[in-house]
Amino acid sequence: MGINGFPKDFVIGTATASYQIEGAVLEGGRGASIWDIFSHMPGRILNGDTGDIACDHYHRYPEDIALMKEVGLKGYRMSVAWPRIFPQGRGKPSTAGLDFYNRLVDALLENDIEPMITLYHWDLPQALQELGGWGNRDTTDYFADYAYTVFNALGDRVKKWNTLNEPWVSAFAGHYIGRHAPGMRDAALAVQVSHHLMLAHAKAVEAFRQSGRDGQIGIALNLYPMYPASPSEEDERAARFADGYHNRWFLDPVLKGTYPEDMLAIYRERFNAPDIRSGDMELIGRNPVDFLGINYYFRKVIRRSESTDILQLNEVKPEGSEYTEMGWEVWPQGLLDLLGRIHKDYQDPxxxxxxxxxxxxxxxxxxxxxxxEDRIRFLQGHLEAARQAIAEGIRLEGFYIWSLIDNFEWAFGYSKRFGIFHVDYGTLERKWKKSAQWLKKFIEENGLN
Structure with a gap:
């Protein structure tokens, strides 16, 4: 154990995603993604913003890496844009696309920053969407081929991988709620897509094992500790269902190789979905992850409702709490509760x-x-929760802050700023925030640089 409670090899890094920062959507032979199409649809994105230019990281990555190095960050979680590698989603890979990520990985390593690559952070090639997207079972095989190509190109240097980022968002925000690409509102399709994403994940893990590359592979799930709004049986039951919908529906297949029986029964009764074919669960079950990636932002407080939502529940915003610009409650204790629950329920991953x-x-x-200062307090609280989790014996190995720089925040466009570095969207100039200065000092004081 290092000084101040963090293991000496604990990684503090930052995270980004390709469509949110790269820009250069027409360069290097890149094909269109579903987010290129969705963001150009009138009324979909606040202020009509798009990721066409974003932060121009495609050209400015040396500058961004220099900022990371100055802070003392040891890790960088990034995503590869599938349509940069396969402009049509399949076929022959793009040399120019692979060259870009080769240059980026090399530059990170030259600056003593370890890359963690996410293969899919929501930018599905539009050509595959036109074939049915994630609703088409064939997409799981195209994803496995894409994953194998990236493992082969970068796996001699990259040792940490995520298959998917937040499959709940891809499935339900994209196909049921409709606020994310491809913007559909079909609950049965969303449930089917969620199963195809779990199949794609398993096939990518299998491709990684077959590639012969050493390293670790996991998945990044957006998870929420659930708290009933009252001790009533109705609210307790609603919180349990919410946990199934957001958390267990993905945690169970990833870590146990099965779907939760209660949620499977609900989905089959209401939507006659998902269609699970012979061998699917065996494939998912035989491809365990090396680690679980957790995206944690806030807790959910749940009350029973008679609404027409999938689970007939309402989220309650506790009075007196602090909230971010996203309307998310600041609740570091939720991170500790979540880590403890996964440690206990899923055999200490x-x-x-x-x-x-x-x-x-x-x-x-x-x-x-x-x-x-508000972001500094936020990070202090959550890093302290991480430290406490480690003290309690939980195997937590890293902490990646969202985000390195302000960027395209999906349906909110450029209106929400998450970065520890400010971006002027007129000039694209990067500017230090006090949180980046604080983080530099934190890393130094904890011996994590």
Whole structure:
């Protein structure tokens, strides 16, 4: 154990995603993704924003890596854009696309920053969407081929991988709620897509094992500790269902190789989905992860409702709590509760916080530095929860802050700022925030650089 309670090899890093920062959507032979199409649909994104330019990381990555190095970050979680590698989603890989990520990985390693690559952070090639997208079972095989190509190209240097980022969002926000690409509102399709994503995950893990590359592979799930709004039986039951919908529906197949029986019964009764074919669960079960990635932002407090939502529940916002610009409650205890629950219920898996961070207004600038004391308090609280989890024997191995730089925040466009570095979207200039200065000092004081 290092000083101040963190293991000496504990990784503190930052996280980003390709569509949110890269821009250069027409360069290097890149094909269109579902987010290119969705973001250009009128009324879908706040202010009509798109990721066409984003933060121009495609050209400015040396500058961004220099910022990481100056802070003392030892890890960088990034995603590869599938349509940069396969512009049509399949076929022959793009040399230009692979060259870009080769240059990026090399530059990270030259600066003593370890890359963690996410293969899928929501930018499905539009050509595959036109064949049915994640509703088409064939997409799981195309994903496995893409994954194998990336493992083969980068796996001699990259040792940490995520298959998918937040499959709940891809499935339900994208196909049931409709606020994310591809913008559909079909509950049965969303449930089927969730199963195809679990199949794609398992096939990618299998491809990694077959590639002969050494390293670790996991998945990043967006998870929420669930708290009933009252001790009533109705609220307790609603919180249990919410846990199944958000958490167990993905935790169980990833860590146990099965779907939770209560949720399977609900989905089959209401939607006659998912269609699970012979051999599917065997495939999922025989491809365990090396670690579980957890994206934690806030807790959910649940009350029973008679609404027409899938699970007939309402989320309650506790009075007196602090909330971020996203309307998310600041609740570090939830991270500790969540880690403890997974440790207990899923046989002590290795875990990494693959995302944690907050959006605030970031309006006050003094001496060229954005004064974001609220973000510093947020990070202090959650890093302290991580330290406490480690003290309690939980196998937590890293903490990646969302995000390195302000970026395209999906349906919110450029209106929400999560970065520890400020981006001027007119000039693309990067500017230090006080949180980045604080993090540099934190890393030094804890011997994590």
């Amino acid at each position: 290795r875990m990494v916080i693959t995302e944690n961070g907050a959006a605030f207004k970031d309006e006050i600038i003094m001496d060229g530095v954005v004064q974001d």
